[in-house]
Amino acid sequence: MESPDSCWLASGPSWTQGDRxxxxxxxxxxxxxxxxxxxxxxxxxxxxxxxxxLDRNPSPAMGSSGRNAGRVxxxxxxxxxxxxxxxxxxxALAIYRATLVNRDLVREVTAREGLDAARTTTxxxxxxxxxxEALELKRTAAALQADGIAAEWLDLPEARRMFGxxxxxTVLGGLHRPDxxxxxxxxxxxxxxxxxxxxxxxxGLGVRVTAVEDAQDGSWRVVTDSGEVVxxxxxxxxxxxxxxLLPELAPVITPVRGQLVQTAPVPFRIPQWGLDRGxxxxxxxxxxxxxxxxxxxxxxxxxxxxxxxxxxNTPAFSPELAERLTQALPALLPQTTGVPVVRAWSGVMAxxxxxxxxxxxxxxxxxxxxxxxxxxHGMPYSQVVSEQLAxxxxxxxxxxxxxxxxxxxxx
Ligand SMILES: Cc1cc2nc3c(=O)[nH]c(=O)nc-3n(C[C@H](O)[C@H](O)[C@H](O)COP(=O)(O)OP(=O)(O)OC[C@H]3O[C@@H](n4cnc5c(N)ncnc54)[C@H](O)[C@@H]3O)c2cc1C
Numbered sequence: 001m002e003s004p005d006s007c008w009l010a011s012g013p014s015w016t017q018g019d020r021x022x023x024x025x026x027x028x029x030x031x032x033x034x035x036x037x038x039x040x041x042x043x044x045x046x047x048x049x050x051x052x053x054l055d056r057n058p059s060p061a062m063g064s065s066g067r068n069a070g071r072v073x074x075x076x077x078x079x080x081x082x083x084x085x086x087x088x089x090x091x092a093l094a095i096y097r098a099t100l101v102n103r104d105l106v107r108e109v110t111a112r113e114g115l116d117a118a119r120t121t122t123x124x125x126x127x128x129x130x131x132x133e134a135l136e137l138k139r140t141a142a143a144l145q146a147d148g149i150a151a152e153w154l155d156l157p158e159a160r161r162m163f164g165x166x167x168x169x170t171v172l173g174g175l176h177r178p179d180x181x182x183x184x185x186x187x188x189x190x191x192x193x194x195x196x197x198x199x200x201x202x203x204g205l206g207v208r209v210t211a212v213e214d215a216q217d218g219s220w221r222v223v224t225d226s227g228e229v230v231x232x233x234x235x236x237x238x239x240x241x242x243x244x245l246l247p248e249l250a251p252v253i254t255p256v257r258g259q260l261v262q263t264a265p266v267p268f269r270i271p272q273w274g275l276d277r278g279x280x281x282x283x284x285x286x287x288x289x290x291x292x293x294x295x296x297x298x299x300x301x302x303x304x305x306x307x308x309x310x311x312x313n314t315p316a317f318s319p320e321l322a323e324r325l326t327q328a329l330p331a332l333l334p335q336t337t338g339v340p341v342v343r344a345w346s347g348v349m350a351x352x353x354x355x356x357x358x359x360x361x362x363x364x365x366x367x368x369x370x371x372x373x374x375x376x377h378g379m380p381y382s383q384v385v386s387e388q389l390a391x392x393x394x395x396x397x398x399x400x401x402x403x404x405x406x407x408x409x410x411x
Contacts, residue, residue, distance in 0.1 A: 003317035003346040006067045007262050007285065010343070012186025015059035015193070015205075022204050022227050026052035028393060029222050029231035031209050031245070033057065034065035035185075035382045036371050037237040038193040042109070043390035045199035052231070053193075053201060054224060056208040056311065061189035063313050064239055065378070067347030069260055069291050070188075071272050071283055072106055072181040072379040073124055074099040077355040079175070079277075080147075081139035087404055093147055094402045095356075098384045100149070101400060105383035106181055110188070113195040118187035120286060123271040125154070125162060126278075127174040133277060137175040144177070151177045165268045165335045171275075180272055182283055183379070204229075208311070212236065212245055212368070220367055233393055235369040240308055240350035242358075242372040249358065252410045253373050254351045257303040257315045260293040261325045262343040263336060270333075280328060290336065295324050308348060317346045349376040358407040359385045361392070369393065370407045 028044055030037045033055035044051040057063070076083055076095040083092035110119045128134050137153060144151035154162060155173040162176055197203060204226070211223040212234055220234040236242055243250030265288030274281040280294040296303035299320075306315040322344040330337040350373040352358065357375060362368040371389060374381065385401055392398035 003314045004343060006185070006260070006345045006347070007289070007343055008070065008184055008186035009062070009066050012061070012066070012184065013190055015190050022207065022224065022229055023052060023202065024228075024230065026050070026202070026229055026231045028052070028233045028235065029054065029220070029229055030235045030237060031212070031222070032237035032239065033060035033193060033203065033205065034063045034237065034239060035061070035189045035192075035378060036374075036386065037235070038189055038196060039382045039386035040235060040237065040371060040389055041201040042192050042196035042199065043387045044393065045196050045201040047390055047394055049200070049394070051201050052204060052229060053196070054204045054207045054209055054222070054229075056206065057313065058206045059190065060193040060203070060205075061186045064347040064349065065189045066186045067314060067345055068185055068258070068379070069281070069283055069293055070183045070185045070379070072103065072183055073272060074103060074177065074180060074380060077375055077377050079126070079136055079140040081136060081143045084143060091402060091404050095404065096147070096149065098400055098402055099380040102380055102382070102384040103179070103181055105387060106183070109192065109383060113191060115188060115191040118184045118191055120182050122180055122182055122283070123162075123176060123178045124180045125159060125174045125176050125271050125273045127159065127167070127171050127273060127275045129170040129172060129276065131172070134172045141175055150179065151175060162271065163273070164270050165333060168332065168334070174273075182272065184286070209245065214365065218367070233367040233369065235371055235389070235393070237371045239372055240348045242350065242370065244310070246370070248411060249370070249407070252352050254304060255306055255308045255315065256349045256351050256376065257296065257306045257318065257346055258293060258349050258376060259296070259318060259321045259325065259344065259346045260291050261322055261329070261341045263290045263329070263339045264342050265289050266336065266339055268335065275332065280332065289342070290333070292325050292329050295321065295328060298324065306348075314346045315348050317344075351375045352410075354404070356402075356404045357381065357385075358410070359389060359401050359405040360407050363408040363411055
C-alpha cells in the first residue's frame, strides 16, 4: 500500500528548480538530495566548489528526510552511559560532542540562510517504566554531567511537571536534556538545498543513477538514465538504497520501515520524548499537533529487512502499524483520549549492525566517499558530518567525524 505524504511534504515549500540537463563534468558529484546530500552540497558550495547533486525525485527531501519526525536530538543511537560501555569514553564523547556541534551548526545555518521559521528549540525526556532502564538513564545523567553536558534524572512527579500533561503511573521517571531542536523537515532540507544552489551547487533532479564506475584515470563515471557525468569525486548519500550502487555495503545496510501518526492540535505543550529505549517516541509540531512513532519491534519480521522499492520513496505503508500507534496514544498520553489521528505515513531507515552510520572515504578507492545508513538517527549529524566531509573532500582532516563512523570497518 502506498504511503500517504508526511505532514512536512503536505505543508512544505515546493521546489521549482529541477534541471534534467546534466553537465558532462563535475568536481564533486553527490548522489542523493536528502538532508545528507543537500547539506554536503551546501558546505562544498560554501567552500567554493560547484558540486552536482543527483536525485531521482523531482524535488529534494522526498525520501526519508521529508518523512521523519523532524527531531534534531543530541547524542548517538545508544544512551551515553551505554555508548561508553560499548565504545569507551573517548569515542562515546566524540560522538556526543559531534551532535552538540551539529546543534550549533543547525542554528548557525538556519539563521544565516533565513530558515529560522523551520526550526524550534525544545527539550527531550527519555521516559521508562523499567527499573533496569531507569538505572541506565541515571548512569547516563551522571556521565553527561561529568562531561559537562546538561542532563538530569527526573522522578515521575517532576517528569509530569516537565511534560505539561499527565503520564501513566507505570512510568518511573526520565532523563531530561534541555536545548534540543526540532525542524519542519521539508522546509529545512529544501531551504538548505536552495541555499546550496545560491552558493553555486547544481541539482540534477528526476535523474536516476544506475552505476558508479572507476574511470581508471583518477576520475569517476556516474551513469544515469539521463546520460553520464565524469566527476573527480563522488559521494554516495542514498540512505537504504546505497547498497544498490555499492553492493559491497548491501550486507551491512538493513532497510527498516518507520511510521508516524499525527494528531489534530492539542491545547498543551510537550517536549520531545521516548519511552522504553525509543520503542515509542514522539514530539509536537509548531501547530500543536503531536507525532507518535515507533512500535516497530512489536511484531517480529514485519518492519525490518523490508522490501525496498527500486524507485519509490518508502516501503509499503502498514495500516496495522498505524492502527497500533493510534491505539497506543491515549494509553501513553491520557489527555489525548478523543483527539483524532489525522495523518499517518511511512519512510525507510537504514540500519548498520553497530547502529553507527557510514561516513568517510572508501578505503583504497581515491575519490569515492559514503555518507549513509544513519540508523534512524540522521538529523543529529547532518550538519557536522557534512561540514567535516566537505573539508576532507578538499584535502583537510575533517577531524570531528567520529572514527566509529568509518565505512572501512565493514570493508
Ligand atoms: C518515520 C521516520 C522517522 C524518523 N525520525 C527521525 C527523527 O526524528 N530524527 C532523526 O534524526 N532521524 C529520523 N529518521 C531518520 C532520518 O529520516 C534519516 O536518518 C535521514 O533522513 C537520512 O537522510 P538521507 O539523506 O541519508 O536519506 P534520504 O532522505 O532518504 O535521501 C536519499 C535520497 O537518495 C535518492 N536515491 C536513492 N536511490 C537513487 C538512485 N538510484 N538514483 C538517484 N537518487 C536515488 C532518494 O530519492 C532520496 O532522495 C526517521 C526516519 C523515518 C522513516
